[in-house]
Amino acid sequence: MTAIQTRGLTKYYGDTRGIDDLSIEVEAGEVFGFLGPNGAGKTTTIRTLLGFVAPTGGSATLLGHDVTDEAALLDAKRRIGYLPSEPGLDEGVTGERLIRYHAALKGDERSDELLDRFDPPIAREVGEYSTGNKQKLALVLAFMHDPDLVIMDEPTSGLDPLMQERLYEFIEEERTGGTTFFFSSHVLSEVRRVCDRVGIIRDGRLVAMEGVEELLDRSGKRVRVGVGDAIDPADFEIAGVHDLEVSDGDASFMFTGEYDDLLDHLRNYHVVDLDVEEAPLEDVFMKFYDDAPAGATGAESGSDSAPTGTAASAGGETDA
Numbered sequence: 433m434t435a436i437q438t439r440g441l442t443k444y445y446g447d448t449r450g451i452d453d454l455s456i457e458v459e460a461g462e463v464f465g466f467l468g469p470n471g472a473g474k475t476t477t478i479r480t481l482l483g484f485v486a487p488t489g490g491s492a493t494l495l496g497h498d499v500t501d502e503a504a505l506l507d508a509k510r511r512i513g514y515l516p517s518e519p520g521l522d523e524g525v526t527g528e529r530l531i532r533y534h535a536a537l538k539g540d541e542r543s544d545e546l547l548d549r550f551d552p553p554i555a556r557e558v559g560e561y562s563t564g565n566k567q568k569l570a571l572v573l574a575f576m577h578d579p580d581l582v583i584m585d586e587p588t589s590g591l592d593p594l595m596q597e598r599l600y601e602f603i604e605e606e607r608t609g610g611t612t613f614f615f616s617s618h619v620l621s622e623v624r625r626v627c628d629r630v631g632i633i634r635d636g637r638l639v640a641m642e643g644v645e646e647l648l649d650r651s652g653k654r655v656r657v658g659v660g661d662a663i664d665p666a667d668f669e670i671a672g673v674h675d676l677e678v679s680d681g682d683a684s685f686m687f688t689g690e691y692d693d694l695l696d697h698l699r700n701y702h703v704v705d706l707d708v709e710e711a712p713l714e715d716v717f718m719k720f721y722d723d724a725p726a727g728a729t730g731a732e733s734g735s736d737s738a739p740t741g742t743a744a745s746a747g748g749e750t751d752a
């Protein structure tokens with residue numbers, strides 16, 4: 433089953449492009465990471481999927497329900513969890529009270545277990561919480577009705593390394609149990625760690641969508657070769673060599689070609705050192721980010737947060 437499907441999904445805020453012609457499919461049981469530079473349209477995508485903003489074009493379904501059909505979306509949201517980037521929780525009440533409120537709204541299948549795991553200080557008023565504790569509470573609220581699909585906007589921002597690790601382990605366990613995840617992230621190591629596939633968005637448009645490992649494979653390996661003598665860079669202009677750097681008797685480059693051809697070429701040298709390693713994750717992703725025009729990589733942020741109380745209920749935001 434397809435958990436999320438968008439076809440030509442478009443959202444303009446007046447003349448400002450939010451997302452443009454976005455077509456994505458996320459299969460049930462998949463962990464899908466959504467990456468892109470600041471202002472690329474990640475939050476807009478999430479808010480459009482959840483019906484907080486109305487699309488200006490195209491279509492989208494969540495768990496088979498049309499997101500522009502209010503009744504259908506409400507129905508779908510019973511099976512959806514949402515973790516916004518800045519949980520707009522009601523500051524004047526205790527965490528305990530918010531949990532009770534959410535239980536009444538959408539049910540409570542597992543808040544005890546989640547409280548054990550994430551441990552927010554629920555006896556205290558939310559206004560006294562640190563950013564990390566708000567995030568922990570938002571996690572409990574997002575998962576307590578045991579959703580089939582969870583949408584998260586930068587879920588580990590604000591969490592300390594121990595909690596981040598706890599969340600990764602939790603995502604892995606939930607995925608084994610069949611839960612689908614769609615989440616935006618800037619943290620490449622976490623994308624690698626937990627995602628099956630990634631979509632990369634730039635200037636509101638999808639520029640890549642594939643498996644994380646395929647993306648890394650396609651990006652090739654970093655090769656460093658040491659030879660006794662000086663190297664003429666022109667000698668290394670062979671198929672599959674990119675980003676060549678030569679110094680004295682060393683050549684370093686990204687390689688996407690055939691290894692037999694490379695080994696044939698290296699026979700021309702007295703090789704004293706050879707190192708082949710996976711492309712750094714940053715290099716792989718920055719390729720997609722780098723070409724972005726300056727406007728898309730600035731400090732724009734659409735992280736206008738959810739209004740009070742219902743941040744994790746996949747409800748409660750209004751159309752913008």
Ligand SMILES: Nc1ncnc2c1ncn2[C@@H]1O[C@H](COP(=O)(O)OP(=O)(O)OP(=O)(O)O)[C@@H](O)[C@H]1O
Nearest residue numbers: 445448449450470471472473474475476732733734
């Ligand atoms: N409510 C809004 N009104 C007007 N423009 C908006 C609004 N929300 C977002 N935008 C614009 O839409 C574009 C996409 O923003 P969005 O917040 O979706 O990007 P993002 O990828 O989530 O960025 P970040 O990584 O910084 O959170 C940006 O140009 C942004 O300025």
